Amino acid sequence: MAIATINPTTGETLETFEPHTPEQLEEILAGAEAAYRGLADTTFEQRGAWMRAAADILDAELDEVAALVTTEMGKTIGTAKYEVSKSARGMRWYADHAAEYLAEEHPVAAGDVGASAVSVRYQPIGTVLAVMPWNYPFWQVIRFAAPALMAGNTGILKHASSVPQSALYLGSLFERAGFPAGAFQTVLVEGGAVAPLIDDRRIRAVTLTGSVGAGSSVAEAAGRNIKKSVLELGGTDVFVVMPSADIAAAAAAGVNARVQNSGQSCIAAKRYYVHTDVYDAFEEAFVAGMRAQVVGDPFDEATSFGPLATEQVRRDTHELVEDAVAKGATLLAGGELPEGPGWFYPATVLRDVTPEMRIFREECFGPVACLYRVASAEEAVERSNDSDFGLSSSVWTRDDEEAAFFQDRIEAGGVFVNGLTASFPQLPFGGIKDSGYGRELSAFGIREFTNVKTVWRA
Structure with a gap:
């Protein structure tokens, strides 16, 4: 499938895009890895400030972005505006609540496990690949990107080939808001390039929203590489x-x-x-x-x-x-x-x-x-x-x-x-059986791509 904006209202091809070359993909992967080393050391307060700034940009550019969504995938302009506004609200939710969701926990008294101190901590794991669909080109991405970035991870977005302009906008949004260069990037590639990306050691986990077939392929690649995956698939x-x-x-x-x-x-x-x-x-x-x-x-x-x-x-x-x-x-x-x-x-x-x-x-x-x-x-x-x-x-x-x-x-x-x-944003979202596994949104969603670390001290 070509990477192109094709207006579904008219069937007219408005713009086509060349896939990223292997050299460009290497630069993106290296940039994400480098950004992670710095982002993981920033505070929730700093990441929250950048996330709110990104939400402010989205609100300020609401009309432009909504028109882009409507042109690329055909939803009504009113629902496109609602989706973009909802995305900004979701970003602010995680900016406000990430520290609470990932706060250090003390599940038992230290003496009960023979320690002087014991805790559970949630720490970022690295770069997460997101394979996202065209039907909600902003909200589907933001409900991954906001918690992932607030947790201190970096993200790489492989969006649907039919919404490349939405993908490119999202790929630049977070850097415009102040996040380090490379913290969130878009790759323009076709579906066959996903498995090789998962194979790369710098990708630590993957999340996909899409069909059962696509989910099965991603899960297979992730399993082969012993990498965490979250799948939100279809429903009847x-x-x-x-x-x-x-x-x-x-x-x-x-x-x-x-x-x-x-x-x-x-x-x-x-x-x-x-x-x-x-x-x-x-x-x-x-x-x-x-x-x-x-x-x-x-x-x-x-x-x-x-x-x-x-x-x-x-x-x-x-x-x-x-x-x-x-x-x-x-x-x-x-x-x-x-x-x-x-x-x-x-x-x-x-x-x-x-x-x-x-x-x-x-x-x-x-x-x-x-x-x-x-x-x-x-x-x-x-x-x-x-x-x-x-x-x-x-x-x-x-x-x-x-x-x-x-x-x-x-x-x-x-x-x-x-x-x-x-x-x-406040409630977990996901399914069972062929509808997938794992959860997005709420505390469950932000914890999916963290290292749940036990710390025990004698």
């Missing part, structure tokens, strides 16, 4: 609606849960399990809401959502829908490729989806919802857990005992009751 998240729920609110939220970011979100709801007692009412409201979505120019504030990010993503989405319809699924909305330029796809709803259809198990990275009727909470849980993925979930009920049942039994990294799944 469930949206469960029970009879006690506010059906109108659940249907409105369900629409938003499926079309957010044009459906290109690992935590977007994809499987809707609705209790039979309220199924008909939910389906009517949900389908009406999906049909009301305005798909168009992402710079137009009247647009609900813009195009899919790449031609391949749209092709993959439509193939899943066509496969389901050919095998007997009922199409309740959308499902047809629009004419004209750009990679647009309508809000689509399927019913009567069965196990022989690909979309029953595969993740659909487009605005396509699958509705299922269930007879009980037990059935909803059983069907929710019948998946290779386990990222997050959304449950709609006003019954506290019912909510507790779902919270305890859904196999996922998160359960959101009467709300949409979201990521917050």
Whole structure:
């Protein structure tokens, strides 16, 4: 795949970029290693000041950066601005809380382990490689970069080839804010160059957000090199609606849960399990809401959502829908490729989806919802857990005992009751099964790439 900015609204190639040469990669790796030796010796106060300065730059350049995001991957200008602002907030969160998250701990009395003093310390490990996706080109990067830099690590970003200008902006942001040269850099390389980077002794760990296939390849390379890895992969998240729920609110939220970011979100709801007692009412409201979505120019504030990010993503989405319809699924909305330029796809709803259809198990990275009727909470849980993925979930009920049942039994990294799944700097984020391992954000995220060191003194 070429490293290029291709406007998904028009299909026009705006700018292409040459991959970094082996000599340039060596310079970047050497620079990161040298920067680490100095950065690890700085204080939380100093790193926090630089991190806040980077957030200030991002806020000051909000309009410019949001327009870049919209042009490169097609999300609406309003959601692009929200993503950039959220990134700045996440940076400030870690600037304010890193010292607390990584404070020295005294888990036991020293005498209990035959010592005069004992402690646990969190220390940086070196340069971390981040392999990041195009769907949230700033937030996905910042939720790695902010904790990694605040811990005293350096970072190298290998971003998706379809968002090179976002990658280059991020590669310069932290040095502009005062971090030492080499502390955070972007490499422009294609996917085949990732494994050789992981092989390099100067890369101490790797984090990836992406597909199961990409995650498996990165995990294999990291394992071969005995290096820590954190993977945030796909999801086929469930949206469960029970009879006690506010059906109108659940249907409105369900629409938003499926079309957010044009459906290109690992935590977007994809499987809707609705209790039979309220199924008909939910389906009517949900389908009406999906049909009301305005798909168009992402710079137009009247647009609900813009195009899919790449031609391949749209092709993959439509193939899943066509496969389901050919095998007997009922199409309740959308499902047809629009004419004209750009990679647009309508809000689509399927019913009567069965196990022989690909979309029953595969993740659909487009605005396509699958509705299922269930007879009980037990059935909803059983069907929710019948998946290779386990990222997050959304449950709609006003019954506290019912909510507790779902919270305890859904196999996922998160359960959101009467709300949409979201990521917050304050809370851990990640999944189980094919959705990956390790956690981002909160104290858990910053500790992933630290040396948890026991210090014992006689």
